[in-house]
Amino acid sequence: MNTADSVSTYRTKRSRAxxxxxxxxxxxxxxxxxxxxxxIITLYxxxxxxxxxxNDSVDTVRGGVTIYPRKFTLENYKxxxxxxxxxxxxxxxxxxxxxxxxxxxxxxxxxxxTLARTDFQGRKFVSTFLAITMYVSGGLIPxxxxxxxxxxxxxxxxxxxxxxxxxxxxxVIRSFIDGLPFALQESAKIDGANDFAIYWRxxxxxxxxxxxxxxxxLAVGQWNSWFDTYLFNGSNDALTTLQYELMKVxxxxxxxxxxxxxxxxxxxxAQVSPDSVKMAITIVATVPILVVYPFLQKYFVxxxxxxxxxx
Amino acid sequence: MKAITLEKQTxxxxxxxxxxxxxxxxxxxxxxxxxxxxxxxxxxxYLPLWGWTMAFQNYKPGKGFFEQKWVGLEHFQxxxxxxxxxxxxxxxxxxxxxxxxxxxxxxxxxxxxxxxxRVQAMKRFxxxxxxxxxxxxxxxxxxxVTKMLSTDGGAVNAVLMSLNLIDEPIQFMxxxxxxxxxxxxxxxxxxxxxxxxxxLAAISGIGPELxxxxxxxxxxxxxxxxxxxxxxxxxxxxxxLIMSIGHLVGIGFEKQFLLGNHMVKDYSxxxxxxxxxxxxxxxxxxxxxxxxxxNSLISLILLFVANGMFKKFANESIM
Numbered sequence: 001m002n003t004a005d006s007v008s009t010y011r012t013k014r015s016r017a018x019x020x021x022x023x024x025x026x027x028x029x030x031x032x033x034x035x036x037x038x039x040i041i042t043l044y045x046x047x048x049x050x051x052x053x054x055n056d057s058v059d060t061v062r063g064g065v066t067i068y069p070r071k072f073t074l075e076n077y078k079x080x081x082x083x084x085x086x087x088x089x090x091x092x093x094x095x096x097x098x099x100x101x102x103x104x105x106x107x108x109x110x111x112x113x114t115l116a117r118t119d120f121q122g123r124k125f126v127s128t129f130l131a132i133t134m135y136v137s138g139g140l141i142p143x144x145x146x147x148x149x150x151x152x153x154x155x156x157x158x159x160x161x162x163x164x165x166x167x168x169x170x171x172v173i174r175s176f177i178d179g180l181p182f183a184l185q186e187s188a189k190i191d192g193a194n195d196f197a198i199y200w201r202x203x204x205x206x207x208x209x210x211x212x213x214x215x216x217x218l219a220v221g222q223w224n225s226w227f228d229t230y231l232f233n234g235s236n237d238a239l240t241t242l243q244y245e246l247m248k249v250x251x252x253x254x255x256x257x258x259x260x261x262x263x264x265x266x267x268x269x270a271q272v273s274p275d276s277v278k279m280a281i282t283i284v285a286t287v288p289i290l291v292v293y294p295f296l297q298k299y300f301v302x303x304x305x306x307x308x309x310x311x
Numbered sequence: 312m313k314a315i316t317l318e319k320q321t322x323x324x325x326x327x328x329x330x331x332x333x334x335x336x337x338x339x340x341x342x343x344x345x346x347x348x349x350x351x352x353x354x355x356x357y358l359p360l361w362g363w364t365m366a367f368q369n370y371k372p373g374k375g376f377f378e379q380k381w382v383g384l385e386h387f388q389x390x391x392x393x394x395x396x397x398x399x400x401x402x403x404x405x406x407x408x409x410x411x412x413x414x415x416x417x418x419x420x421x422x423x424x425x426x427x428x429r430v431q432a433m434k435r436f437x438x439x440x441x442x443x444x445x446x447x448x449x450x451x452x453x454x455x456v457t458k459m460l461s462t463d464g465g466a467v468n469a470v471l472m473s474l475n476l477i478d479e480p481i482q483f484m485x486x487x488x489x490x491x492x493x494x495x496x497x498x499x500x501x502x503x504x505x506x507x508x509x510x511l512a513a514i515s516g517i518g519p520e521l522x523x524x525x526x527x528x529x530x531x532x533x534x535x536x537x538x539x540x541x542x543x544x545x546x547x548x549x550x551x552l553i554m555s556i557g558h559l560v561g562i563g564f565e566k567q568f569l570l571g572n573h574m575v576k577d578y579s580x581x582x583x584x585x586x587x588x589x590x591x592x593x594x595x596x597x598x599x600x601x602x603x604x605x606n607s608l609i610s611l612i613l614l615f616v617a618n619g620m621f622k623k624f625a626n627e628s629i630m
Contacts, residue, residue: 021531023531023532024531024532027427027531027532027533028427031424031427031428032428034424035424035425035428035433035437038421038424038437038441039436039437039440039441041500042440042441042443042444042500042504043440043443044466045455045458045459045466046443046455048458048459048466049455049458063463063464064464065464107348107351110344110345110348111344111345111348113344114341114342114344114345115345117341119338120338120341120345121331121334121335121338122341122342122345122346126345126349129349129352129353130349130352133352133356133357136360136607137356137359137360137607138356138358138359138360138361138362138363138603139359139583139586139600139603139604139606139607140583140586140587140590140591140599140603141362141365141586141590141591141596141599141600141602141603142359142360142361142362142363142365142600142603143359143362144591145359145362145365145370145372145596146354146355146358146359146362148372161355162355163355164348164351164355165348165351165352165355167352194340195338195340195341195344196340196343196344199340199344220446223448224447224448224449224450225448226448226450227565227568243448243450243451246450246451246454247450247569250450250453250454250457250569251569275458278454279458282451282454282455285448285450285451286447286448286451289446289447290443290446290447293442293443293446294439297439297442301508301512304508304509305508305509305512
C-alpha cells in the first residue's frame with residue numbers, strides 16, 4: 001500500500017466518523033437495546049428453568065429463584081430418574097428418534113435422488129404426487145381411522161411408519177443434489193455402475209450437509225412429538241414417550257392449581273409435584289436437542305433457505 | 312458409451328411405446344427406489360382423503376365401505392345447528408389470523424434489526440439463541456410459558472409489578488379474553504428467530520452498492536431500511552405469506568391443547584380440538600370428519616382470498 005492510498009482511506013474514515021450524525025448514534029443504541037431485550041426474553045426462561053431444576057424443591061416454593069440455583073441440589077434429578085415410567089419414556093423416545101431418523105433419511109434420500117435425475121421417466125409424476133401432500137391432508141379423524149384399520153394402535157411402529165416419507169425433506173435433499181455436478185454421475189455410469197450404486201457410493205457421501213439438515217429436522221420432530229402417543233399409545237405404559245409423560249405431569253398440575261382455588265389446599269399440595277421436579281423433567285426432555293443443534297446450525301440455515309426457494 | 316445411448320433414448324420420442332419400455336428397464340433401479348415410497352405416500356396421505364366419505368355416512372367401524380349407511384349432508388346440518396361450532400370457528404379464525412400476521416411481522420422486524428448489528432460475534436450469538444425455542448417441543452414451551460405467566464413468582468408478573476404497571480399479579484392463564492394473545496405471543500417467542508432465517512438470507516442477497524449509493528445521497532439508516540431493505544425482501548415476504556396461508560390447514564391445535572384449560576375453554580377450543588373432543592373421544596367419527604372437512608375448506612378459502620388480494624394489490628402470486 002502506498003502513502004497516497006493510506007492517506008485517502010484515513011480521510012474517508014475521518015470524514016465518515018464526522019458524518020456519523022447524532023441520528024446514527026441513536027439508531028445504533030435503539031438497535032442494540034432492542035436486540036438485547038429480545039435476547040433476554042428468549043434466553044431467560046431457559047436459564048430460569050435450569051436454575052429451578054437444580055434448586056432445592058422446598059426452597060423453590062419460597063419463590064424468587066432467577067437464573068442461578070439458590071440451594072444447589074441434584075435431588076430433583078435423582079427423584080425423576082426413580083420413576084419407572086419416565087425411564088421407559090426416555091428409552092422409547094431415544095429408540096423412536098434413532099429409528100425414525102434413519103428410516104426417514106433412507107427414504108428421503110432415495111426418492112430425492114430419483115427426482116434429481118432429469119432423465120428419470122417417472123420424475124414429474126412422483127414429484128407432483130408428493131407436492132400435493134404438502135397442502136392437502138385428510139385431517140385428524142380419517143387419519144385416526146386409517147391407523148386403527150391398519151392395526152397400528154398400541155405398537156411402536158405407529159411412531160415410525162405414518163410419517164416415514166416427507167415431501168418437504170425430499171425437496172430439501174433434492175435441491176442439494178441438483179447443485180452437484182452431473183458429470184460425476186455420468187463418469188460413474190461409464191465405469192459401469194448401476195443407478196443404485198451411484199446413489200449409494202457417490203451421491204450419499206456428497207450429500208452429507210443436506211442429510212445433516214434433514215436428520216436434525218427428523219430427530220427433533222421425533223423427539224418432540226407427543227400427540228401420536230396421546231392418540232394411539234396413551235394407555236400403554238410400555239410405549240409412552242418422554243414428552244407425553246412430561247405433558248401429563250404439566251397438565252395435571254395446571255388443573256390441580258385451578259381446583260385449588262377454594263379447595264382444600266393442603267390435600268391438593270400433596271398431589272402437586274413440586275416445581276423443581278417438573279423443571280427437572282423439562283430439562284431432561286430438552287437438553288438432548290440443545291446439545292446437538294448449534295453444531296448443525298450452518299447446515300440447516302443453508303437447507304432452510306434452499307428448501308424455501310425451491311418449493 | 313452407455314451414457315451416450317441413455318441420453319439419446321430420453322431425448323428422442325418418449326411416446327414411442329417400445330422405447331418407453333426400454334427406458335423403463337434401463338431405469339429399473341430408479342423405479343425401485345421411488346415407487347415403494349409413492350405407494351407409502353398413497354397409503355398414509357391419500358387414503359385419509361378417501362376417509363372424507365365418512366362425513367356423508369353414518370360410519371360404523373368394522374363395516375365395509377358399501378355396508379355403511381349414507382346420510383348425505385346430515386352431519387353438516389348438525390354441525391351448522393350447533394352453537395358451540397360458531398364459537399370454535401370464531402376462535403380458529405381469530406388465532407389463525409393473529410398468528411399469521413404476527414408470524415410474518417415479527418420475523419421481518421427481527422431480521423432487519425439483526426442485519427443492523429455490525430458486531431459479527433454478537434450477531435451470531437443472538438441468532439443462535441433465537442433458534443433455541445424452535446427446537447423445544449410445544450409441551451416444554453407451554454410449560455415454560457405457564458411458568459413465566461404464573462402468579463407466584465412468574466417473571467412477567469414480577470417485571471410488571473416492579474415497573475409499577477400493576478398492583479397485584481394478573482392470573483394470565485385463567486382469563487379467557489387473554490388467551491388468544493397468550494397463544495400468539497407464545498408462538499412469536501418460539502418461532503420468530505427460526506422464521507427470520509429466510510428473510511436474513513434474502514437481505515444478505517441485496518447488493519451492497521445500493522446501500523453505498525444511498526449513503527452518498529445522505530439517506531439515514533432508517534431511510535435505507537425503508538427504501539432498500541424492505542423493497543429488497545418484498546417478494547420473499549409475499550411468497551412466504553401466501554405459503555403460510557396455504558399451510559393454515561395444519562394450523563394445529565397443539566398450542567391450544569397444551570396452553571388451554573377448562574377456565575378459558577370458550578376462547579381456546581379450535582376446530583381440530585372440537586373434532587377431537589366431539590368426534591373422536593365420543594366415537595362420532597362421521598361428525599368429526601365433517602368438522603375436518605370444514606377446517607380444510609376454511610383454509611382453502613383463506614388461501615384463495617389471500618392470493619387474489621396479492622394479485623390485485625401487489626401484482627404477485629404463487630398460483
